[in-house]
Amino acid sequence: MGLLNYTGFLGNSVTGGALEALVCAASASGFLLFGYDQGIMSGIITEDNFLTYFPGMEPDNKSGAVQALVVAIYEVGCLMGSIFIIAYGDTLGRRRAVLLGVIIMLVGTAIQASSFEIAQMIVGRIVTGVGNGMNTSSIPVWQSEMAPPKIRGFLVLFEGALIAAGIMISYWLNYGFFFVTQYGSFQWRFPIAFQAVFGFILFVGVLALPESPRWLLKHDKDDVAIEILCRLKRAGPDDPEIHDEVASIKQIAEITRGKKLTLKEFYGNGPEMNRWRVSIAYTSQFFQQAGGTNLVTYYATTVFESSLGFSPSLSRLLTACYGTLYLAAAIFALFIVDRFGRRKMMILGSVGMGVSSLIIGACLSQTTDTYKAPAFAATVFIFVFIGFFAIGWLGVTWLYPAEVTPIRIRAQANGLSTSFNWLGNYAVVQLAPIMINKIAWKTYFVFMCFNFAFIPVIWFTFVETKGYPLEKLDAIFEEAYQKKENPVLTERRIRKGAKLEKEKAGLIDANGGPITDSPGNGTDQNVDVEKFRGSDAQLSHKSGTSAAEMGTQRE
Numbered sequence: 001m002g003l004l005n006y007t008g009f010l011g012n013s014v015t016g017g018a019l020e021a022l023v024c025a026a027s028a029s030g031f032l033l034f035g036y037d038q039g040i041m042s043g044i045i046t047e048d049n050f051l052t053y054f055p056g057m058e059p060d061n062k063s064g065a066v067q068a069l070v071v072a073i074y075e076v077g078c079l080m081g082s083i084f085i086i087a088y089g090d091t092l093g094r095r096r097a098v099l100l101g102v103i104i105m106l107v108g109t110a111i112q113a114s115s116f117e118i119a120q121m122i123v124g125r126i127v128t129g130v131g132n133g134m135n136t137s138s139i140p141v142w143q144s145e146m147a148p149p150k151i152r153g154f155l156v157l158f159e160g161a162l163i164a165a166g167i168m169i170s171y172w173l174n175y176g177f178f179f180v181t182q183y184g185s186f187q188w189r190f191p192i193a194f195q196a197v198f199g200f201i202l203f204v205g206v207l208a209l210p211e212s213p214r215w216l217l218k219h220d221k222d223d224v225a226i227e228i229l230c231r232l233k234r235a236g237p238d239d240p241e242i243h244d245e246v247a248s249i250k251q252i253a254e255i256t257r258g259k260k261l262t263l264k265e266f267y268g269n270g271p272e273m274n275r276w277r278v279s280i281a282y283t284s285q286f287f288q289q290a291g292g293t294n295l296v297t298y299y300a301t302t303v304f305e306s307s308l309g310f311s312p313s314l315s316r317l318l319t320a321c322y323g324t325l326y327l328a329a330a331i332f333a334l335f336i337v338d339r340f341g342r343r344k345m346m347i348l349g350s351v352g353m354g355v356s357s358l359i360i361g362a363c364l365s366q367t368t369d370t371y372k373a374p375a376f377a378a379t380v381f382i383f384v385f386i387g388f389f390a391i392g393w394l395g396v397t398w399l400y401p402a403e404v405t406p407i408r409i410r411a412q413a414n415g416l417s418t419s420f421n422w423l424g425n426y427a428v429v430q431l432a433p434i435m436i437n438k439i440a441w442k443t444y445f446v447f448m449c450f451n452f453a454f455i456p457v458i459w460f461t462f463v464e465t466k467g468y469p470l471e472k473l474d475a476i477f478e479e480a481y482q483k484k485e486n487p488v489l490t491e492r493r494i495r496k497g498a499k500l501e502k503e504k505a506g507l508i509d510a511n512g513g514p515i516t517d518s519p520g521n522g523t524d525q526n527v528d529v530e531k532f533r534g535s536d537a538q539l540s541h542k543s544g545t546s547a548a549e550m551g552t553q554r555e
Contacts, residue, residue, distance in 0.1 A: 005224075006210060006211040006224050006228075007210045007228065008208045008209040008210045010022075010208045010209065012231060015232070015234050016231075019146075019210075019231055019232055020146065020232065022205065022208070022209055023142075024147070024155065025205065026206055026208075026209060027142070027155075027159070028158075028159075028162050029198050030098070030135050030136075030139045030198075031136075031159045031163050031166065033135070033195055033199055033202060034132055034135065034136055034163055035164060035165060035166020035167040035169075035170070036166035036195050037074070037195055038163070038294075038297060038298065039166065039167035039169075039170035039171055039297060039300075039323065040170040040173075040174065040191055040192060042297070042301050042319060043171065043175065043178065043191075043300075043301045043316050043319060044174065044191060045067060045071065045301075045302065046315075047178065047188055049187050050185075050187075053116060054115075054117075054121065057070060057118070065433075065434055066118070068430045068431070069122070069430070070121055071125075071299075071433075072429035073122050073125045073126055074125040074126070074132075075129060075422050075426035075429060076126060076129060076426060077108075077125065077127065077128060077130040077131075077132070078130070078133035078136070078425075079129075079133060079426070080126075080129070081101065081129065081130040081131060081132060082134070082136070082415060082418045082419055082422060083415075084133070084134060085097060085133070085134050085138055085415065086137070086411075086412065086415035086419075089137065090215075090218075090411070093211055093215050093219075094141055094145070094211060094215055095142065095206050095207075095210075095211045097137075097138040098134070098138045098142065098202070098206050099206055099207065100134065101130075101133075101135040102131065102206070104128075104130050105127075105131030105132055105195075105199050106131075106196055106200075106203075107127055107131075108124050108125070108126070108128030108129070108130070109193060109195055109199065110124075111123055111124030111127060111128075112124030112128060112192050113189045113192045114189075133418075135202075136418065137415060140156065140159060140398070141212070141411075142212055144402075145213070145214045145215065146210075146212060146213075146232065156395065156398050156399040156402070157333060157395035158334060159395070160330055160333070160390075160394040160398055161330040161331050161333075161394075163330075164323070164327040164329075164394065165330075166198075167323050167327075168320070168323035168324050168327045169323075170191070170323070171300070171316075171319045173191050174191055174301070174319070175316040175317055175319070175320045177190065178316050210231070213228045213229045214249050214253075216228070217246065217249045217250055218249070225246070226246060229242050252407065261409065265409070266409050266413075270481070271477075271478050271481045271482075272406055272474060272478065272481075273478075273480065273481055273487060274405075276461070277404050278405060278409070278416065279461075280400075280461055280462050280463070281400065281401035281404055281414075281417045282401070282417040283461075284346070284417070285397050285417040285418065285421035285424070286421065286424045287454050287457075287458075288393045288394075288397040288424070289421055289423075289424030289425045289428055290428065291349075291389065291447060291450055291451050291454070292432075292444075292446075292447030293353075293385075293386065293389045293393070293428075294425055294428045295428060295443070295447065296322070296385070296386065297386075298429050298432075299432060299433065299436075300318075301316055301319050302436075304319060306436075307364060307436065307440075307441075308364075309372060309375055310375075310379075321383075322382065322386060326386050329390035329391050330391075333345070333390060333395055337399075338466060340466075341464050341465075341466035342396050342399070342400050342462070342464060342465055342466060343458055343464050345391065345392045345393075345396050346397075346458050347392070347459065348388065348391065348392045349388050349389055349391060349396075350392065350451045350458070351388075352384065352385070352388025352389075352391075352392065353385055353388050353392075353393075355448075356381045356382070357445065357448035357451060358444070358445070359381045360381050360382060360385065360441075361442065361443070361444030361445045361448065362374075364378050364440070365441045397421075400462075400465065401413060401417040402414055403465040403473070404463060404465055406473075406474055460486070460488060461486075461488065462488070463488055464491055464492075464495070467495075476491050479494075
């Protein structure tokens with residue numbers, strides 16, 4: 001019934017904040033599933049019983065290429081799923097796309113859990129990946145279109161923390177089932193099959209809840225869209241807020257529908273600087289993976305056992321602790337990203353990951369069978385590495401592409417960015433075991449170089465988006481285009497002008513901190529870009545003629 005009427009089988013029984021909370025809970029199960037599926041193979045691929053069924057997957061077999069193929073092929077499926085959503089997601093709708101993705105994932109899970117041959121496991125990994133690619137491309141859109149604007153940014157970063165939570169759960173389950181040797185292949189089949197629990201929760205949750213009212217209005221299903229908006233806001237159909245929101249959504253839908261998006265517009269270098277904006281969007285997603293995090297996330301047990309020389313049980317315990325720190329750091333990032341901004345977070349992450357990679361590689365180069373002390377130091381910095389990744393890169397790069405791209409091309413740009421994430425993910429997961437087998441500790445120096453190389457790219461090309469209403473970012477790029485300057489410099493000048501105006505108004509002190517007895521104070525209020533556009537004199541604090549309106553609305 002819920003599939004056919006767009007309102008979900010809960011109907012009008014849940015409204016307002018309770019409905020928003022259920023949407024968040026259903027979405028949470030989807031990202032827990034995503035993280036769980038990323039981490040589950042880490043402990044399984046080194047278990048003796050698993051290797052009796054798949055003898056070609058030993059780490060040293062054919063330079064680790066077979067193991068790498070089976071693990072990394074999942075990313076190919078994810079890429080296929082995200083491309084499918086780019087092409088057909090808007091036709092299906094948000095709910096039906098997620099429901100289809102869950103069904104495909106459950107089929108893939110069944111194939112994996114019942115595998116007896118490597119070929120069957122590969123097919124299962126691909127099918128599961130297709131479903132996950134569909135889900136990760138659809139769930140954030142459905143959730144953001146159902147959630148109030150003031151918590152959208154928080155929710156995107158929260159999804160990153162949920163990925164870490166799913167990974168942590170998979171690591172601890174692997175650790176527990178390592179000791180369940182008396183039941184044969186149940187030791188690894190159950191952890192693979194367990195992801196179906198998250199899938200069923202997601203399926204039932206989405207089936208119970210309504211379709212996005214924005215998608216419904218875009219497809220001329222106005223009556224049911226208004227009904228769902230009324231449920232979300234606990235208002236009547238004649239309420240002015242409902243009327244205004246419907247009119248705004250319909251206006252945007254008409255603009256989008258009235259003009260076909262061309263490649264020239266999508267990646268052109270006109271006044272909106274789409275080429276620059278799309279490029280930094282997909283680059284941020286690619287950098288997230290190219291920094292090397294999934295060398296450990298997918299192969300943590302192998303790294304601790306083979307590279308560092310720990311026992312199988314201790315390796316799994318360290319992996320579980322690694323996942324726990326991963327989650328803690330991801331939660332910490334939730335509370336600082338809007339204070340420090342996107343650029344600083346990514347640069348901090350790259351510096352920390354680069355230094356950690358350097359120390360890990362140096363320690364492993366000195367580790368021998370009789371001298372294990374450097375391996376303990378390397379272990380510490382593997383934990384430091386994932387902490388910096390979780391703070392600087394895990395959630396921010398899912399938020400940044402949606403912020404930096406204009407609404408006209410946002411859906412397509414996000415799809416492209418996600419595709420680059422999966423491409424980078426596949427490259428690391430496929431090549432990492434081969435690199436470890438061939439060049440051993442030097443592998444970490446490769447990722448050190450990557451992380452340090454990211455820093456100047458971020459510094460000179462990534463525009464800060466913190467504090468700007470999304471529609472106002474267009475004005476920054478238009479200003480940069482007119483002045484023929486780097487938009488990073490344009491944004492800095494505008495932000496500096498806004499900060500100086502707040503100082504003059506007594507809202508903040510010279511260090512950017514709030515003055516507590518001033519009305520409307522705060523450290524993360526939105527910047528009114530329009531009041532700082534124009535000549536350099538207007539943008540300079542010396543003229544004293546411009547003002548920044550620092551509202552409290554969050555996008």
